[in-house]
Amino acid sequence: MLAFVLRRILQSGLVMVVVAFIAFGLFNFVGDPVAFMLGQDATQEERVRLRGELGLDQPFYVQFGRFVGNAVKGEFGVSLRQGRPVSTLLRERLPATIELSVAAALLALFIGIPLGVYTALRRQSWLSHMLLAASLVGVSLPTFLIGILLILVFAVYLGWLPSFGRGDVVALGWWTTGLLTQSGLKALILPAITLCLFQLTLIMRLVRAEMLEVLRTDYIKFGRARGLTDRAIHFGHALKNTLVPVITITGLQLGSIIAFAIITETVFQWPGMGLLFIQAVNFADIPVMAAYLCFIALVFVLINLVVDLLYYAVDPRLRIERSAAAH
Amino acid sequence: MSVRPNAGAGEAVAVPRLPSLAERLRGAWDGDVAYSFRRSPVAVVSAIVLAACLAGALFAPWLAPHNPFDLKTLNLLDALSPPVWQEGGKPGYLLGTDDQGRDVLSAIMYGARISLLVGLASVALAVVMGVSLGLLAGYAGGKIDAFIMRVADVQLSFPAILIALLIDGVARAALPRDAHGDVALFVLILAIGVSNWVQYARTVRGSTMVEKNKEYVQAARVIGVSSWGIMGRHLLPNVMGPVLVLGTINIATAILTEATLSFLGVGVPPTQPSLGTLIRVGNDFLFSGEWWITIFPGVALVVMVLSINLLGDWLRDALNPKLR
Numbered sequence: 088m089l090a091f092v093l094r095r096i097l098q099s100g101l102v103m104v105v106v107a108f109i110a111f112g113l114f115n116f117v118g119d120p121v122a123f124m125l126g127q128d129a130t131q132e133e134r135v136r137l138r139g140e141l142g143l144d145q146p147f148y149v150q151f152g153r154f155v156g157n158a159v160k161g162e163f164g165v166s167l168r169q170g171r172p173v174s175t176l177l178r179e180r181l182p183a184t185i186e187l188s189v190a191a192a193l194l195a196l197f198i199g200i201p202l203g204v205y206t207a208l209r210r211q212s213w214l215s216h217m218l219l220a221a222s223l224v225g226v227s228l229p230t231f232l233i234g235i236l237l238i239l240v241f242a243v244y245l246g247w248l249p250s251f252g253r254g255d256v257v258a259l260g261w262w263t264t265g266l267l268t269q270s271g272l273k274a275l276i277l278p279a280i281t282l283c284l285f286q287l288t289l290i291m292r293l294v295r296a297e298m299l300e301v302l303r304t305d306y307i308k309f310g311r312a313r314g315l316t317d318r319a320i321h322f323g324h325a326l327k328n329t330l331v332p333v334i335t336i337t338g339l340q341l342g343s344i345i346a347f348a349i350i351t352e353t354v355f356q357w358p359g360m361g362l363l364f365i366q367a368v369n370f371a372d373i374p375v376m377a378a379y380l381c382f383i384a385l386v387f388v389l390i391n392l393v394v395d396l397l398y399y400a401v402d403p404r405l406r407i408e409r410s411a412a413a414h
Numbered sequence: 415m416s417v418r419p420n421a422g423a424g425e426a427v428a429v430p431r432l433p434s435l436a437e438r439l440r441g442a443w444d445g446d447v448a449y450s451f452r453r454s455p456v457a458v459v460s461a462i463v464l465a466a467c468l469a470g471a472l473f474a475p476w477l478a479p480h481n482p483f484d485l486k487t488l489n490l491l492d493a494l495s496p497p498v499w500q501e502g503g504k505p506g507y508l509l510g511t512d513d514q515g516r517d518v519l520s521a522i523m524y525g526a527r528i529s530l531l532v533g534l535a536s537v538a539l540a541v542v543m544g545v546s547l548g549l550l551a552g553y554a555g556g557k558i559d560a561f562i563m564r565v566a567d568v569q570l571s572f573p574a575i576l577i578a579l580l581i582d583g584v585a586r587a588a589l590p591r592d593a594h595g596d597v598a599l600f601v602l603i604l605a606i607g608v609s610n611w612v613q614y615a616r617t618v619r620g621s622t623m624v625e626k627n628k629e630y631v632q633a634a635r636v637i638g639v640s641s642w643g644i645m646g647r648h649l650l651p652n653v654m655g656p657v658l659v660l661g662t663i664n665i666a667t668a669i670l671t672e673a674t675l676s677f678l679g680v681g682v683p684p685t686q687p688s689l690g691t692l693i694r695v696g697n698d699f700l701f702s703g704e705w706w707i708t709i710f711p712g713v714a715l716v717v718m719v720l721s722i723n724l725l726g727d728w729l730r731d732a733l734n735p736k737l738r
Contacts, residue, residue, distance in 0.1 A: 102568050113584060223727075227720040229670050231677045232712045235697060239705060250701075346576040353678055354697075368583035368680050376583055383576065391571050 095395055099388045104155075106384040110377035111154045163378035168370045173378045177360060182262045183253055184359035187351070188344045190275055191282035196337060199287045200330075203294025207302070208321060219295075222288040230347060234281040234354035241277060249274045251356040282351040286340050293336055297329040338394045342387045450732045457728040460721035467718045471526035478520035497706050510706040513699065518706060521692055522714045528688035529715070532603055533669035539607030540668075541661050544614025549645050549653070551615065552622025563619070566612045574609040575671050581605035582680050598683050606671050610664065614657050621653040659733060663726035666719045673715055689715045 157163070163173040206215040242250035254270030256263040265271025301307065302325055310320045349361030356362065360379060367375035451457050470477060497510045509518040551562040569577065582605040589597065625631060626649065634644050675681035676690030677697075684691055689711045696708025 105568075109584075113587065223723065224716075224720060227666070227670075227723050228716055229674055229677075229719075231674060232693065232716065235693070235700065235708060235712065239700060239709070243701060243703070243705075343573045346573050349576075349579070350674060350678065365678055365680070368579070368586060371587040373587055376587065380580060384572075387572055 091399060092396065095392060099392045102388050103381075103384060106381060107155050107158060108151070110158070110380050111151055113373050113377050113380075158381055163381075164374040166367075166372055166375050168367070168372045168375075173374045176363060176375065177378055177382065178261060179263075180358060180360040180363050182264060183357060184345060184348055184352070184361060186265060187275065187278055187282060187357060187359060188341065188348055190279040191286065191348075192337065192341055192344055194279055194283040195286035195290055195340075198283075199290030200294050200333065202287075203291040204298060204321070204326060206291065207295045207298030210299075218291070222291055225284055225288040228284075230281060230285060230350045231354050233284055234277070234351060237277045237281060238354070248277050250277070253358055278351050278355045278357050281354065282344060282348060285347070286337075286344060289340070290333065290337065294329060294333055297332055298325055301325045301328050335394055335398060338390060338397075342383075342390045345386055346383060447732050451728070454728055456724055460724040460728075463717060464721040464725060467526065467714070467721065468530070470523050471530050474520070474523035474527055478517075478523045480517040480520040482516040482521045482524055496704075509710045510704075512696065512707045513704075518710050521687065522689065522711050525687050525689045525692050525711060526714060526718065528599075528682055528686055529669050529672055529690070529718075532599065532606065532672040532682070532688065533665050535603045536606035536610070536668045536672070537661050537665050539603060540610040540664070541614055541657060543607065544611035545618050545650070545654070545657060547611065548615035548618030549622055549649060552619040553626055553641065553645050553649065555623075559619070562615065566615055569609075570612050574606075574667075575674060577609035578605040578671055578675060579678070579680065581608055582675060586680065598681070599686070602672060602675060602681050605675075606668050609671075610668065613660060613664075617656050617660060618653050621656065622649055625649055625652050659726075659729055662729060663723070666722035666726065669715070669719055669722075 161174045161177075165171065166173050166176055169176065202218055206218050209215050238250045241248045249270070252274060253265045254272070254274035255268040256265045256271055257267045265275060307320060307325060310324055315324075346361075348357075348359060349365060351357065352359045352361040353365050360382070363375060364379040366372070367379065451461075475481070509522070511517055512521065547562050547566075551559040582601060585601045585605070589601075626644075631644060631648055634648050639648070672681060672688060673690030673693070676688050677694045679694060682688045682691055684695060687695065692711035693708050693715070696704075696706075696711065699705075699707050
């Protein structure tokens with residue numbers, strides 16, 4: 088157990104070091120930071136002095152160590168485009184992205200699971216066929232196009248919902264939330280639907296496949312033979328055993344949702360981290376890019392780590408296999 | 415897939431004769447796959463739609479009613495005219511025009527070319543990369559295998575589109591600004607290709623590990639064929655089957671990734687617009703009511719991707735022996 092946990096944590100640490108290395112490489116080998124900061128008509132002495140002040144004349148590993156030290160503290164320098172510290176920018180943008188992503192994940196779960204159960208139990212009904220066909224179309228529709236269509240219908244033609252921004256936000260300490268105002272909630276609807284659709288089809292298909300698999304097993308037949316009601320079999324036995332992989336996948340998908348939020352945020356001009364990142368890419372704003380890179384890698388590594396450890400804790404089969412392999 | 419019908423079995427000479435092309439085509443038409451194709455209306459319809467899309471894209475310079483890149487033929491007076499069937503539509507511009515008087519239909523046909531080019535090239539790159547690394551990992555085993563597969567695991571824990579975006583972003587930051595236009599297409603192909611090699615590598619590694627213990631590989635080793643020779647000449651043809659199916663399906667994903675990156679403004683430049691770029695440009699006109707500039711390229715994109723997906727679904731089922 089301990090060996091598995093340690094190995095897994097070590098692996099995650101290694102990934103983060105590699106990512107930090109890439110981010111560090113961005114800073115040092117893409118463009119000259121001294122030239123960025125001083126401009127063109129600086130003298131040679133000024134350059135040398137600044138180089139010394141920034142520590143760029145020190146050996147490579149010292150610089151890398153200092154970069155990692157700063158990154159751990161959340162300091163990535165100053166945005167080249169906005170002239171403000173990157174950590175402040177990210178902290179301002181974080182609540183918007185988190186609220187959007189969590190709203191989308193919840194929507195996907197609470198709509199996707201019932202639809203999946205329905206299509207599995209009523210396999211031949213026309214509604215199931217419709218839903219499955221729709222989910223295939225959903226996979227072929229790119230996220231940004233869904234967003235554009237929603238804007239066209241609900242914002243341009245019907246004029247019911249706003250098409251960009253977050254509406255009014257309320258500040259709770261450093262966290263700003265749009266969930267407490269009416270305009271904030273209204274602004275959340277279209278982006279959340281756009282972001283959740285892909286995950287929704289995924290969850291629906293997954294639940295359906297798992298349900299069909301479970302319904303074929305012996306213990307379900309046994310349950311029927313014992314005369315349990317359909318309701319007890321479907322929801323008490325089948326659905327319960329379906330949910331373990333579903334929750335794992337959803338957990339793993341949370342990272343993807345945050346990543347895909349880049350697209351949704353661009354369509355709806357949602358002031359989150361994804362929009363910040365895309366603007367940084369377009370302007371070659373390296374400190375912001377490096378910070379986002381480290382942030383998103385950290386999110387993914389943490390999610391994978393937690394899911395792996397949880398799996399290990401929840402599923403006793405994994406433990407037996409491992410200890411059997413060890414003997 | 416490794417068993418070939420032995421056409422010359424009855425002849426006195428034991429050398430098997432390879433079937434001629436015509437015989438092979440006949441065999442293919444009578445075969446299971448073609449039969450299931452003829453029996454599946456969805457597959458037939460999507461094949462026809464896809465063929466139409468491909469023809470429109472490939473022969474755009476001859477089929478398109480206008481050349482959207484020939485500035486001489488553009489007339490600003492024709493700008494922003496709606497599709498023909500709407501009030502104010504101009505004959506000759508079937509799907510309307512954009513803000514510079516470009517014919518939307520022609521722009522879509524030329525744009526589909528770029529989208530297809532990037533899609534095909536990036537899948538080809540991913541296949542080459544994945545198959546080589548997968549073969550190497552499966553055949554060599556040991557440390558090389560562990561290293562390649564660890565990298566694959568790590569990459570697989572991030573969504574492909576994020577990796578493509580990062581590669582693209584880093585390349586943009588690294589290259590001088592004025593070079594963007596020239597190399598944008600290559601950077602894009604590279605980014606999408608590199609972000610998708612893992613699944614091919616995994617598939618090929620799996621089949622290589624099965625195949626490498628078979629007798630024909632041992633025989634080749636005994637007569638002194640080098641490791642590279644065994645991998646390239648003997649294993650490669652036998653592990654390519656599943657990869658080709660996977661690659662066909664992934665063309666749709668690659669096209670979508672390209673469109674997404676172009677929509678985000680980090681893909682192909684507006685001078686050579688792909689479908690994604692057209693949607694991005696048209697998006698600015700959505701609020702003033704000129705919906706056709708963005709919706710029609712979107713529809714073209716979806717129709718193309720959907721038909722590839724449907725064909726891919728059918729192909730996967732048709733080649734799955736469990737479902738026969």
